Amino acid sequence: MKITKLFFGILFFIGLTTYAQDKAFTLDEIWGGAFRTEGLQSLYSMKSGTEYSVLEKDQVSGTTNIEVYSYETGEKTKTLVSSSSLGDLSTFQGYSFSKDENRILLSSELKQIYRRSSEGIYHIYDVPSKGIFKVSDKKIQSPMLSPDGNKIAYVLDNNIYMLNFVTGQEVQLTDDGKKNEIINGITDWVYEEEFSFVRAFDWSADSNKIAFLRFDEREVPEFSMDVYGKDLYQKQQVFKYPKAGEKNAKVSLFIADISAMALDEVKLGTYKDFYIPRLKWTSNPDILSVQVMNRHQNNLDLIFVDAKTKTPKVVLNEKDEAYIDITDNLTFLDDNSFIWTSEKDGYNHIYHYAETGELISQVTKGTWEITDYYGYDKKNKKIYYQSVENGNINRDIYSITLDGKDKKRLSQKEGSNDAEFSADFSFYINYFSNATTPYEYSLNNGKTGKVVREITNNKGLLEKLAGYDVRPKEFSTIEINGETLNTWMIKPKDFDPKKKYPLFMYQYSGPGSQSVRNSWYGANDYWYMMLAQEGYIVVCVDGKGTGFKGAKFKKATQNDLGNLEVQDQIAAAKYFGALDYIDASRIGIWGWSYGGFMSSNCLFKAPDTFKMAIAVAPVTSWRFYDTIYTERYLMTPQENAKGYDNNSPINFVDGLKGKFLLVHGSADDNVHVQNTMQLVEALVQANKDFDWAVYPDKNHGIYGGKTRLHLYNKMTNFIKNNL
CATH class of the missing domain: 3.40.50.1820 (Alpha/Beta hydrolase fold, catalytic domain)
Structure with a gap:
C-alpha cells in the first residue's frame, strides 16, 4: 500500500x-x-434562447412574480405574471409553460407526499388574454399540459383525468383508482424512490393521445408507521412497500386516444415479473417508446409501440452481467433516430441509433465516464454533456458533433462544472466550484465556452x-x-x-x-x-x-x-x-x-x-x-x-x-x-x-x-x- x-x-x-x-x-x-452559499434561482429558458424566466417573491408586498431576463445583459425585460393581478391566487410556488409559452401552469398549496411526489392546487394562466382559471378545487398530482397547450392531464385519487380548455370538456380516463390498490398515471412508492419519477403518463406530440401506466398493488405487502404528533392518540401511515423477494405491483400500459374517446391496454409481450421504468412518446405522434426491464434489472428492451395497431416492437436490447442503470437521456431527433447512453463498452458513453435500432455511431469513447447529458442542438448537430475525462473527482462540460467529431472542452476551471443551457444552446450558465472556491455562476458562450458575463459569486463567504x-x-x-x-x-x-x-x-x-x-x-x-x-x-x-x-x-x-x-x-x-x-x-x-x-x-x-x-x-x-x-x-x-x-x-x-x-x-x-x-x-x-x-x-x-x-x-x- x-x-x-x-x-x-x-x-x-x-x-x-x-x-x-x-x-x-x-x-x-x-x-x-x-x-x-449564495445560489441561483431555478430558471426556465424561454424558447427564443435569448431570455430566461425566474420565480421571484417581493419581500415588501408579498407578491409572487414570473420575471423575464435577458441572457446577455442580465437585465429584466418584462414581468410575465404577477400574483397581484391574479385575484384570489395571492401567491404561487411553481410554474411550467406550454410548448408555445402561451399558457402557464401555476402551482400553489403544495403538500409533500414522499421524496419526489406532492399534491397541490393548480391554475392555468393564459398569457395573451391574461385570464386565469383553476384546474380543480381539489388537490391534484402531476399535472401536465399538452404540447399544443389546449389540454391538461392530471391525477386525482389515483385516477387520471383530461381537461380540454377549448371545449370545456373534462374526461375521467380511469375509474378504478383506489388507495393501496390501484394507481393510474403516477408511480407507486418503490418506483418513485428507485426509478426517480412520479408522473407515469405522457402526451403524444400531436396532443391527441395519452400513454399511462397502471399499478395494481393489491398483492403488495403493506408497511405501517406510527406518526405520534401531539394528539392524545398517534396516527398510522399505511402504504404498500415491497421488500426484497416480495411481490411487486403488477404494471400495465394503456393508451388513451382523446379524439376517438378510446382507451386500450397495450400488451408488450410475454414478460413476467417486469418493470416499466420509462415511457416517452417519440417525435412521431403514433410511436410510443417504452423501456421494459426484467426483475433482475440486467436485461432492458427499448420497445416502440404503434399507437394505431397497439403493436410492440423491440428496437434495442441491452444486457449486463450485473445491472443496467435507468436514465432520462433518451432523446429523439426529428427523423426518430435517437440518442442513448450505455455502459456496454465498460464506461458510460453516448450512442446514436437509427429508428430501427441499428447503431449509427458511438459518439463518445474513452476510459472515462459521461456523468450528465445536457441535450442535442439540432441546428448545429451538437451534443452537450458533462464528463470526468479530466480526472474522476472533477466534472467538465463538453460539446461534440453527432458523428463523434470536433469534441471541445467548454469549461476552463478545474473542479466541478455544471451547466444549464438556453433553449437554442447559444448560451449556458456555468455552475463552478472546487475545494478552494465556493460556487461561482457565469454566463458562457455555448460554442466556445468563453465567459460572456459574471453572474454572481461567493466572495463574501x-x-x-x-x-x-x-x-x-x-x-x-x-x-x-x-x-x-x-x-x-x-x-x-x-x-x-x-x-x-x-x-x-x-x-x-x-x-x-x-x-x-x-x-x-x-x-x-x-x-x-x-x-x-x-x-x-x-x-x-x-x-x-x-x-x-x-x-x-x-x-x-x-x-x-x-x-x-x-x-x-x-x-x-x-x-x-x-x-x-x-x-x-x-x-x-x-x-x-x-x-x-x-x-x-x-x-x-x-x-x-x-x-x-x-x-x-x-x-x-x-x-x-x-x-x-x-x-x-x-x-x-x-x-x-x-x-x-x-x-x-x-x-x-x-x-x-x-x-x-x-x-x-x-x-x-x-x-x-x-x-x-x-x-x-x-x-x-x-x-x-x-x-x-x-x-x-x-x-x-x-x-x-x-x-x-x-x-x-x-x-x-x-x-x-x-x-
Missing part, C-alpha cells in the same frame, strides 16, 4: 490564512446557515471564512486491495507529523456513489473542520463499488454488498493507522443510510481496528429494504441468501467491542426504523453495551427545527467521549 499522488489545493489557503484568525466553527453556526481556522481537504490516491482509491484528508492546524492523532473516517460507499469530489463544502465538511480543530484527522475513502471509474469498478460488489466495500474501509483504516502520525488505537468511522450499514459492519467485523462507530438511519439487513434497489445488486433473498445474510450487521453483533451510536427517525418511509429496532434487539440479546437515539416523526433526512443541531451535538459529544 502506498500513496501514489497528491494534489493539494493549498495556494488559496496560503493567501487566506495569512489574514486568518483562529476562530473555531460551531455547530450552531453550521446548522444555522452561517456558511451557506470567503471574506467571512478568513476569520476562521479553515482546514483544507488534501486529495490523494492510495493503493488498497489491488485498486487505486480516491481519498481526502483534513488535518488539524499546526499539524505535527511527529505527533499521534486520532482518526475519524467518513464514507457512504453505495453502488455508483462518490464522496471524494473536488467541489465546495457542504455542512458536514465544516463539521469535519470543527473536529480537526479539536485535534482529529478526518479522512474519506471511496472504495470498490463507488462510481465514475468504469462499470467494472462500480459493479465489483455485485451480489455481495458490504463485503469488498467493508474490506476496503478496514484496509484503509489499517493503512492510515500505520502512518507515524496516526494513533492506530483511536480510529472511528461513521456513515448515514448505506454509510450506516457500512460503519456498523466495520465496527462489528473489525473490532480490533475500529474503536467506535456511528450509524445513522442504517440498513441492518437487506431483507428489510425494497425490491428494486436491493435486488438490482443482490438478486432476491430466495436466490442469494448468503449475499443478504453474510454482510448484514444484524448478524454480526457478537463482534462488537468498541463504542457504538445508533440513530434513526421513527417516520423513515425509506429505510424503516424496523432496521434499528431489530439491530437493537440483537445487541440486547448479545448483551452488548451501546448508545442509541430515535427521533420522533422524522424521516430519512432527520431534520426540522433544531433536530439536525441536536443530532450533531450528540454525535460530536460521542466522538469526543469515545475517540
Whole structure:
C-alpha cells in the first residue's frame, strides 16, 4: 500500500490564512446557515434562447412574480405574471409553460407526499388574454399540459383525468383508482424512490393521445408507521412497500386516444415479473417508446409501440452481467433516430441509433465516464454533456458533433462544472466550484465556452471564512486491495507529523456513489473542520463499488454488498493507522443510510481496528429494504441468501467491542426504523453495551427545527467521549 499522488489545493489557503484568525466553527453556526452559499434561482429558458424566466417573491408586498431576463445583459425585460393581478391566487410556488409559452401552469398549496411526489392546487394562466382559471378545487398530482397547450392531464385519487380548455370538456380516463390498490398515471412508492419519477403518463406530440401506466398493488405487502404528533392518540401511515423477494405491483400500459374517446391496454409481450421504468412518446405522434426491464434489472428492451395497431416492437436490447442503470437521456431527433447512453463498452458513453435500432455511431469513447447529458442542438448537430475525462473527482462540460467529431472542452476551471443551457444552446450558465472556491455562476458562450458575463459569486463567504481556522481537504490516491482509491484528508492546524492523532473516517460507499469530489463544502465538511480543530484527522475513502471509474469498478460488489466495500474501509483504516502520525488505537468511522450499514459492519467485523462507530438511519439487513434497489445488486433473498445474510450487521453483533451510536427517525418511509429496532434487539440479546437515539416523526433526512443541531451535538459529544 502506498500513496501514489497528491494534489493539494493549498495556494488559496496560503493567501487566506495569512489574514486568518483562529476562530473555531460551531455547530450552531453550521446548522444555522452561517456558511451557506449564495445560489441561483431555478430558471426556465424561454424558447427564443435569448431570455430566461425566474420565480421571484417581493419581500415588501408579498407578491409572487414570473420575471423575464435577458441572457446577455442580465437585465429584466418584462414581468410575465404577477400574483397581484391574479385575484384570489395571492401567491404561487411553481410554474411550467406550454410548448408555445402561451399558457402557464401555476402551482400553489403544495403538500409533500414522499421524496419526489406532492399534491397541490393548480391554475392555468393564459398569457395573451391574461385570464386565469383553476384546474380543480381539489388537490391534484402531476399535472401536465399538452404540447399544443389546449389540454391538461392530471391525477386525482389515483385516477387520471383530461381537461380540454377549448371545449370545456373534462374526461375521467380511469375509474378504478383506489388507495393501496390501484394507481393510474403516477408511480407507486418503490418506483418513485428507485426509478426517480412520479408522473407515469405522457402526451403524444400531436396532443391527441395519452400513454399511462397502471399499478395494481393489491398483492403488495403493506408497511405501517406510527406518526405520534401531539394528539392524545398517534396516527398510522399505511402504504404498500415491497421488500426484497416480495411481490411487486403488477404494471400495465394503456393508451388513451382523446379524439376517438378510446382507451386500450397495450400488451408488450410475454414478460413476467417486469418493470416499466420509462415511457416517452417519440417525435412521431403514433410511436410510443417504452423501456421494459426484467426483475433482475440486467436485461432492458427499448420497445416502440404503434399507437394505431397497439403493436410492440423491440428496437434495442441491452444486457449486463450485473445491472443496467435507468436514465432520462433518451432523446429523439426529428427523423426518430435517437440518442442513448450505455455502459456496454465498460464506461458510460453516448450512442446514436437509427429508428430501427441499428447503431449509427458511438459518439463518445474513452476510459472515462459521461456523468450528465445536457441535450442535442439540432441546428448545429451538437451534443452537450458533462464528463470526468479530466480526472474522476472533477466534472467538465463538453460539446461534440453527432458523428463523434470536433469534441471541445467548454469549461476552463478545474473542479466541478455544471451547466444549464438556453433553449437554442447559444448560451449556458456555468455552475463552478472546487475545494478552494465556493460556487461561482457565469454566463458562457455555448460554442466556445468563453465567459460572456459574471453572474454572481461567493466572495463574501470567503471574506467571512478568513476569520476562521479553515482546514483544507488534501486529495490523494492510495493503493488498497489491488485498486487505486480516491481519498481526502483534513488535518488539524499546526499539524505535527511527529505527533499521534486520532482518526475519524467518513464514507457512504453505495453502488455508483462518490464522496471524494473536488467541489465546495457542504455542512458536514465544516463539521469535519470543527473536529480537526479539536485535534482529529478526518479522512474519506471511496472504495470498490463507488462510481465514475468504469462499470467494472462500480459493479465489483455485485451480489455481495458490504463485503469488498467493508474490506476496503478496514484496509484503509489499517493503512492510515500505520502512518507515524496516526494513533492506530483511536480510529472511528461513521456513515448515514448505506454509510450506516457500512460503519456498523466495520465496527462489528473489525473490532480490533475500529474503536467506535456511528450509524445513522442504517440498513441492518437487506431483507428489510425494497425490491428494486436491493435486488438490482443482490438478486432476491430466495436466490442469494448468503449475499443478504453474510454482510448484514444484524448478524454480526457478537463482534462488537468498541463504542457504538445508533440513530434513526421513527417516520423513515425509506429505510424503516424496523432496521434499528431489530439491530437493537440483537445487541440486547448479545448483551452488548451501546448508545442509541430515535427521533420522533422524522424521516430519512432527520431534520426540522433544531433536530439536525441536536443530532450533531450528540454525535460530536460521542466522538469526543469515545475517540
